Amino acid sequence: MNTIPLLNGTESGRMRGNFVLLRADSLRLLLPQQDMSSTEYIDSTPLATNEACIFSYAEAGSTPRKVIALSEQMQPLANFPGDRFLLTQLVDEQHTLSFAWNEMRVLIDAELEQHALPAVMQGSGALIDSYIELDGELVFCMSAQGIVSQALASQG
């Protein structure tokens, strides 16, 4: 099974598998590829709905999908950013949600060095416990469930 392993108290460890890198402005997240169920490009801006920070997107004749756009601090944005042209639907048993990104990269059979965040950043309320460095950038390790839970909790 291809998941991002827990470091279990160690400072770093290697992991290998298929991953997806998602970028929302300067926020970069790494997910196991199996956590993503679909990806699509959008050619129009999703519309606001009655729910705060939830947008709706549908191609002609298709069922509208609920869309969330995250900020660099993983907070759902109230206004849809014009430069998010990629939608990914994340695997979550409880919710069907798509997230909007600036960029997506698939890393096939990648071997990555995972580092634990410093202890001071892993207190109660922490969203992230580890990261990798890729091309000089910091990429935070997450699961689809983690992203969905955080987005919905912040959205209220």
Add this chain to the structure above:
Amino acid sequence: MDMHLPYVNEDLFSVDESIPKVAHAKAYLLEYRQGCFVAFPAHTGVELIDQPKFVMVPGMPYFCRGLMAWQGRRLPLLDLDKLLRGPGAPGSPSVGHVLILAYQSAPGRAVEYGAVLAPSLIQMIEVVDSQQCELPADIEGLPRLSLSCFEYEGRAVPVLDTARIFSNPDT
């Protein structure tokens, strides 16, 4: 310009028995907010860096500014004003100078590093035992974060425990 501070012992807990016990010690004095000072034992100070690059981490505690790159590592960067005075502390210094500090989470463990905002210049001072005083009572978290306290120019200056502030300051 970045400035290296004096040598850091590889084992911060070790005591050199050949050095006679003296009633004075050196410390770095840091003004984390106008008129508010803390000190760090001199052997924990490593380097003063100007405007480091840092990355904010979603969900990090209110007193963290992010992760900064330093010598191939990523260090937590803390805002002491927020750490000591809580999330409601008004204003917040921009990330200008930061002080790199060394700590050991337990005796015998590897030396680790962290960084704190240093909005004003840092002074090296000498402290003698007779300057010891009570911690300021107006900052709730000080007893669990401090090693001791001394009086300096009419102010009580807590000496912060680097291991505590970079390991588990909330507990």
